[in-house]
Amino acid sequence: MKVKPKDISTIVILNKNKQGTKTIQIRTRHLTSLKYYAMTPAGVLALLVGAIVLLQKNIAHRRLKNNCCLPR
Numbered sequence: 001m002k003v004k005p006k007d008i009s010t011i012v013i014l015n016k017n018k019q020g021t022k023t024i025q026i027r028t029r030h031l032t033s034l035k036y037y038a039m040t041p042a043g044v045l046a047l048l049v050g051a052i053v054l055l056q057k058n059i060a061h062r063r064l065k066n067n068c069c070l071p072r
Helices: 028-032 034-069
Strands: 008-014 021-027
Touching: 008 028, 021 028, 028 034
Parallel strands: none
Antiparallel strands: 008 021
């Protein structure tokens, strides 16, 4: 299957230590999906942090409730 030229994007990598440049050709659909590739781990991390905070608040609430109602 031949790839159309409009489906290919060229990335130019510049090196400030050397005079040469490096070019990489990849499919455009990978570039358009790049934000999803980056946001997926960030979303999972945010979900895990939220779950930890929720569980910590729940534990603190239960400890406070148990200490309040214990007979002295």
